[in-house]
Amino acid sequence: MxxxxxxxxxxxxxxxxxxxxxxxxxxxxxxxxxxxxxxxxxxxxxxxxxxxxxxxxxxxxxxxxxxxxxxxxxxxxxxxxxxxxxxxxxxxxxxxxxxxxxxxxxxxxxxxxxxxxxxxxxxxxxxxxxxxxxxxxxxxxxxxxxxxxxxxxxxxxxxxxxxxxxxxxxxxxxxxxxxxxxxxxxxxxxxxxxxxxxxxxxxxxxxxxxxxxxxxxxxxxxxxxxxxxxxxxxxxxxxxxxTVNGAAFEGIDLGQSLTDIRRQHPDFPNTGIVEDDLTIVHWHDCDWAFDRSQQLVQIRPAEEVRTIDGVGAGSTVGDAQRFYGPPVATVKESDGTYTLTFDAGGDKAAYQVTASGTDGSAVITRIVVCRCLPTTAADLPSAPPTGLCSANHVTSQADYTHPRLGLMRLFTLTRGASSGDGNSCVVAVPADADRAPIVVDKMSVYKDELTLAEPVSDSTGNAFVNYNPGRYNGVLILVPTDSGFQPLTPQKFGEPSTGVRNFYGAELIGPGANGQYVIEQSSNDCTPDCAGGTITKTRYRWNGSDYVQ
CATH class of the missing domain: 3.40.50.410 (von Willebrand factor, type A domain)
Structure with a gap:
């Protein structure tokens, strides 16, 4: 560190x-x-x-x-x-x-x-x-x-x-x-x-x-x-x-508040320009980016500034790798350059360098310091926090990468007893400790028949849960939003599909060749009775926003 x-x-x-x-x-x-x-x-x-x-x-x-x-x-x-x-x-x-x-x-x-x-x-x-x-x-x-x-x-x-x-x-x-x-x-x-x-x-x-x-x-x-x-x-x-030393520059660390920085440096400006939900303050030939809570999340020094190890504009990707190891993330930008993320040590601190390629001889043109180190499974808890819902028996868990909130661990919890209102829930715990756990839903299932699918997600980016409220199996689809997941709505067996979130009397098929699950839902016309009725199976596929036939 x-x-x-x-x-x-x-x-x-x-x-x-x-x-x-x-x-x-x-x-x-x-x-x-x-x-x-x-x-x-x-x-x-x-x-x-x-x-x-x-x-x-x-x-x-x-x-x-x-x-x-x-x-x-x-x-x-x-x-x-x-x-x-x-x-x-x-x-x-x-x-x-x-x-x-x-x-x-x-x-x-x-x-x-x-x-x-x-x-x-x-x-x-x-x-x-x-x-x-x-x-x-x-x-x-x-x-x-x-x-x-x-x-x-x-x-x-x-x-x-x-x-x-x-x-x-x-x-x-x-x-x-x-x-x-x-x-x-x-x-x-x-x-x-x-x-x-x-x-x-x-x-x-x-x-x-x-x-x-x-x-x-x-x-x-x-x-x-x-x-x-x-x-x-x-x-x-x-x-x-x-020099940039891990998460610090000019004696200022990532995570400090604007108020604390101004107390430390009275000439530090109190306002800046807004850019992509960040407030950018220019001081000492450097741009300092603050989030909505006025905490420092990025340091963008001038090109001539280097890290304490001498890495900066004009250095090579090989130089960075010698000091910081292989990049933990590599992204190709629209202009053909690459952004490589290196572990800078400390509290999720990272160096994001811009280079014209990813091989060792590629030349670095820019370096930004940010609290943006990708989270890993090691950052995830082995058990969900207590008190989020009345259930406390973990029936399954799986790691899931949310498109907006990053890596998280999903847990299904029941009370291990007969079905009853709200006796079970799904909890999502983000690896980012600054984000609060999410209770996806409180539901009723039979005993402990609530488990995450294996695999928990597919190429749609949705997450899938198998459940049984007392008679027939069903599928819950956790569709990610900016702040968590879309709410779930209950459905009774034999009723038309409610859309993307909840299919009762259904099971998952796949993932198939396209990397996606298909949901197969059964219905019974109960003629002459439900035991002897005709069962019809309908398959639903993801169209980008909903599951349709």
Whole structure:
């Protein structure tokens, strides 16, 4: 998950570069196998840094093989690139934690003191520093708080100093690292701590962000080795605030309200132009799009603005894929260009890039940031919310893509008892957590004879439900609308069809070669009686708006 850097002005960030964050640097972007690759950013040469201690996480979790490859291997390459980029004579120290103990309960006390100074503070000597990095073997606990104390003890007590922590998790030893970082900052007002979260999320990310915030440092996250290298570079050259970082730009995040943004930036305009149900506000050479609730849903920066990884106009689709993986959605536009959606990390944040093709060499001409990451089955609940109708026994469930509301999970619920008014219902729960569940209908069925069709939908885009109210089977058709589904109307056996929504005494046939269900409805003339009457079967097919013979 990619999170924004700590919110602060571009000027303040630039001021931190010389004092601290120039230490966060690599010679250039690297591919996932460690080989050099194209980067759209060009970093300024580093001429001087404050005395700095680098802490490299060597806890057991750094053996995870998802960087891709071991996390520790990716971190070692990034740290070595950092060492290579520093100017001669830099005062540097190297520490690590987790190398001396395992993770058994018996080793906890020792593991929470397991912080090793691999290279004491002194003028940079690259050979022993690189050798110390290569020799690290991850094994133990994550004593982040203790490592910060040990690092600070190596640095000047009353002048500019820096700590850079690279970690893939949160402290496992109980002492809140953020509190310790605050104590160290109060002891030396010129100390700043930057944190790099490697494949972190949730509480681990929050903890690392807090450490950076309370000391005036920077926090960045990386999901793979390519991102780690690029984000170290971006932090080094002071560009973090001037680039698109996940869901954020200029210290403003997707999802913020217009009121909160104007409180943060008093010169932010209060009005804009309306475009396709969005209000577009132009500020700082960027268009900011708000929905009807005045929440920020799109950021459309100028063409020259790039992501924190250096991807922007002039980059290739291959560049984007190296940092963000394959596109999660690809749409061909009417003008022949393509819009490719990449996962930007965070809360459904995505990069939508416009390119002249989809192969790796296709050139990107535009990038938009939006909360538009397609939802997946992982976003769907395993059970419907309680209290939506009187039924609570789930008889079936299926995933369905609504043409307007996106992916949702449909549930049929009964009380598992004899038929009665409103003893059952169909519930639709959208994957988008901002959308409320929809109760499609409350109905009466016999016991639990209410189930979704298999497959639940066909090429018409409608959804289908089988039911039995007590004697004959029937078919309910859920026809999507802008806000949900058309209401259902009951029909009695033998009556003419009520149209698109409800067929009693009927069953589904198919889907056929055209990908559509046919509804076969039976009627009985009950002559001389219903047991001996003539049964007539009629088939109904979808014509685009209704089911007709």
């Amino acid at each position: 990619l999170s924004p850097v700590s919110r602060r002005s571009a000027a303040h960030l630039a001021g931190l570069v010389v004092a601290l964050t120039t230490v966060l640097v690599v010679a250039g972007c690297t591919s996932v196998d460690g080989t050099p690759s194209r980067s759209s950013n060009t970093a300024p040469a580093i001429t001087a840094i404050a005395p700095t201690a680098i802490i490299l996480d060597a806890s057991d979790s750094m053996t995870s093989d998802d960087a891709p490859g071991p996390r520790i291997a990716a971190a070692k390459r990034a740290a070595t690139g950092l060492i290579d980029a520093l100017p001669d004579g830099s005062d540097l120290a190297l520490l690590s934690y987790g190398t001396g103990t395992g993770t058994t309960p018996a080793e906890a006390a020792a593991g929470c003191r397991d912080v090793t100074t691999l290279v004491p503070l002194g003028p940079l000597d690259r050979a022993p520093m690189t050798a110390a990095i290569e020799a690290i073997t991850p094994r133990g606990f994550t004593p982040i708080a203790e490592s910060l104390r040990r690092a600070a003890a190596l640095l000047p007590a009353d002048s500019a100093a820096a700590i850079v922590l690279i970690s893939d998790g949160e402290d496992t030893c109980g002492t809140p690292p953020c509190d310790v970082a605050g104590e160290l900052k109060r002891a030396n007002a010129q100390l700043q701590i930057s944190t790099v979260g490697f494949r972190t999320e949730g509480a681990a990310s929050d903890q690392l962000r807090c450490i950076a915030d309370v000391t005036g440092g920077l926090f960045v996250e990386a999901a793979n080795e390519a991102q780690l290298a690029a984000r170290l570079l971006a932090t080094q050259n002071g560009s973090a605030a001037a």
